[in-house]
Amino acid sequence: MNRSTDILVVGGGLNGPALALALAQAGFPVTVIDALAEDTRKDAGFDGRAYALALASQRLLSAIGVWEAVADEAQPMLEIKVSDGRAGEGPSPFFLHFDHGEIEEGPMGYMVEDRHLRRAFLDAMDASPLITQVNGSRVVGQHGTPGGVSVDLDNGDRLDGALLVGCDGRLSGTASRAGIRRTGWDYGQTALVCAISHEMPHEGIAHQFFMPPGPLAILPLTGNRSSIVWSERTAEALRINALDDAGYLEMLRPRFGDFLGEIGLAGARFTYPLGLSLANSFIGERLALVGDAAHGVHPIAGQGLNAGLRDVAALAEVLADASRRGEDMGGRQVLERYQQWRRFDTATLALATDAFNRLFSNDNPLLRLGRDIGMGLVNAAPALRRTFIREAAGLTGDLPRLMQGKRV
């Protein structure tokens, strides 16, 4: 089943399947290895996790044939409102307002729940004759040589390939086995994540409230539900998470406000410690890193999955172009092109979200005044505002073909 020409993808979460589908569409055989059994991954019930897919990411999903399966469950994001606030005080008078009506491309993005996205990816992989899935197996070793790469599985099997791609998250074993070190720090913040039901419709509006302990994002889901990402200092976050549902909501209400009426929990609660983690190299001997394995950023602007999908699109394009020229897809000269394309971009994103978080997770009155005035200025200048909207929609920079809605 396994061929030495295969591209081996470690990690069957979201970026891994996206890459596999993009490469299979371009005609390359791919093997996707995941430690969990497929049923476990497929039958995940509603757990409250959701992603803010930028428009460019939605175009990629559409180009690789996955969007159709989630379109009905996706909530378009029509407006984004950003404001500065303190619990119980409501938003400050200056706030940023981004409306999709100001750009011609359509909604800025879509909210899609994790359960729908995962299932759509797994179904699409099942349907692709070029994708082999190895489920329930852990990678215990890997070996790259000038001629090829192989991985050893915990069941004793060995798989051969032309290129190994690590899509295995910020604790990437693929990266550490290759001796790639990481740079990063802990923010001392933890995100509380859950789905909320509310009385009144959200009208497709996403809110981001900047509060001294950390930002609170309220992102519209289908129906009268929203997904929240609520960052607090870690000790406080763990204390809040230990409360029962009623106590949890009691803490959330003054931060959330009453603009959507009465609120309730609509799924399980999660916590994620926040930190920045950049791999010192995105490539190695017959190896490339994608998504959080390459760059785990602060989820402040919802850019984690979007940045990962941008890696997917860039890598698929670099590999397809190389293959059509007859180049060795796992060769150093080819992988360097991917690294050059993505490394600067992601480092910039990491530093920007980091600086943004530090600026806004602060109660210094001068900083508050400064950022309120800054927001007011951005809001008053249409050209600047449109730039922010396009940035949020992922439409800026050197856009890979898949993110323009074209095939690789």
Added chain:
Amino acid sequence: MTQSTIDAAEVAKFEAMAAEWWDPTGKFKPLHMMNPCRLDYITRQIAGEFDRDLSAPKPFAGLRLLDIGCGGGLLSEPMARLGAEVVGADAAERNIPVAQIHAEQSGLDIDYRNTTAEALAAAGEQFDVVLNMEVVEHVADPLAYLTACHDLLRPGGLHICSTINRNPKSYAVAIVGAEVVMRWLPRGTHDWAKFITPDELVALLGEAGLEPVDRKGFVFNPLLWSWSISARDLSVNYVTASLKPAA
């Protein structure tokens, strides 16, 4: 020469040389930087001439291709990977085992030979495609050499020839820039007086019996630090495509 006829110390030496040839940041960095651009031109010309789809697997299957001055195999390997039956010829004997070892590591079957275009033509070898990249500026008698290239082609065959223009700019870029300032190439790699203008090359191709069909420039952009193909700027590096008339 097969691997078994070379002793172990020699193999280690050739492996090191192969690694050097294929290191994109090493001694052959200028070739690696230019290679995607050269390959884009070559693959599109072949695909166009022989009606092949580059996104299909092994699009060049059934084509016999000669790579003159193959070196470490920087062009031969991609052509073999695309399905062509490749003969790589190099007048420098030491390049042959180096290229062989790398092809073996890459799992490719390429017929590397220590020979010249003239010798292959005299032996009656025939090809669908002859790649003649950055060679003509090094030969003593360009017309005799291009005539050999012509003779190596089957009727309707494609000849791709790249070289360096002769003008003040090419002297500044290819000799002063590449050899003296950047030291991309060893001093004395090129003799400016042997450079050929596009018009001279096209005239020589015609005299050799080939029908020129295309010419383009390879342009280095120092800001993007990369090469691209240009329809207008043939002032330094350029490439031509010509055909041997069908029967």
